[in-house]
Amino acid sequence: MPRVVASRRVFDGKMIGVRVDTLRAADSATYEREVVEYGQAVVLVPVDAAGRLLLVRQYRHPVRAWLLELPAGGVDARDASPEDAAQRELREETGHRGTLRRLGGMFLAPGYSTEYQHVYVASELVEDPLDADEDEDLRLERLTLGEALAAVDRGEIRDAKSIAALLMFVRQDSVIGNR
Numbered sequence: 001m002p003r004v005v006a007s008r009r010v011f012d013g014k015m016i017g018v019r020v021d022t023l024r025a026a027d028s029a030t031y032e033r034e035v036v037e038y039g040q041a042v043v044l045v046p047v048d049a050a051g052r053l054l055l056v057r058q059y060r061h062p063v064r065a066w067l068l069e070l071p072a073g074g075v076d077a078r079d080a081s082p083e084d085a086a087q088r089e090l091r092e093e094t095g096h097r098g099t100l101r102r103l104g105g106m107f108l109a110p111g112y113s114t115e116y117q118h119v120y121v122a123s124e125l126v127e128d129p130l131d132a133d134e135d136e137d138l139r140l141e142r143l144t145l146g147e148a149l150a151a152v153d154r155g156e157i158r159d160a161k162s163i164a165a166l167l168m169f170v171r172q173d174s175v176i177g178n179r
Contacts, residue, residue: 005030015074038108038115040075042086043165045103046094046122052142054094054125055157059137068141068151070162072117082118090122091130093138098122103168108161119165145170 002023011018017037024030046054057068071093079085083100091097100120108115143151148166151157157166 002026010034034112036109036113036115038074038113040082040085041072041108041115041117041161042075042082042089043070043072043117043119043161044086044090044122045070045120045165045169046090046096046098046125048125048142052144053148054096055141055143055148055162056093057139057141060159067159068157068162069159070165072161075118083120086118086120086122088130091128093136094125094140095127095129096122096125097128098125103165103172106161106164117161119168121169 002025004021005024006022007019009017009019015038019035019037021033021035022030023033048054054071055068056071057066059065060067071089073085073089073092075082075085079088086100087097100122103119103121105116105118107113108117148157149170152163152166157163
């Protein structure tokens with residue numbers, strides 16, 4: 001494994017930091033890698049009593065498009081754990097709280113980012129809204145699993161976290177095993 005021989009910070013922002021690491025390989029060659037530092041996040045697959053998934057449509061400025069996504073957000077200083085962040089994000093983005101069950105986790109983009117995402121199914125949903133972040137304009141949409149998967153096929157759901165979390169849900173959730 002390469003060894004970090006130097007590291008310099010090049011940016012500290014509200015949501016991310018960026019550093020450049022200098023690495024030394026086994027053959028003594030050195031090279032640099034930019035690293036986006038983010039931390040941990042949560043992704044939710046909320047399922048209502050009718051078996052529909054709650055998704056949010058929101059504007060994503062970096063891609064200049066409205067995207068249909070699963071609810072998600074960062075684990076931050078307000079949260080004692082990823083589960084606390086998941087409940088907060090669920091309330092902020094869908095207006096519900098629920099029973100959480102962890103499906104797994106994943107690195108968002110390990111080629112350049114440290115972000116690790118915890119994935120949860122949220123069920124037994126109860127209305128309990130919490131104000132969304134001031135910079136979020138969210139529109140709640142309810143889709144069946146089949147509709148959500150068709151939206152992936154059509155390119156309407158096109159962010160990696162939502163597609164991966166839906167795959168985890170399909171592969172691991174016994175409730176939908178025969179649908």
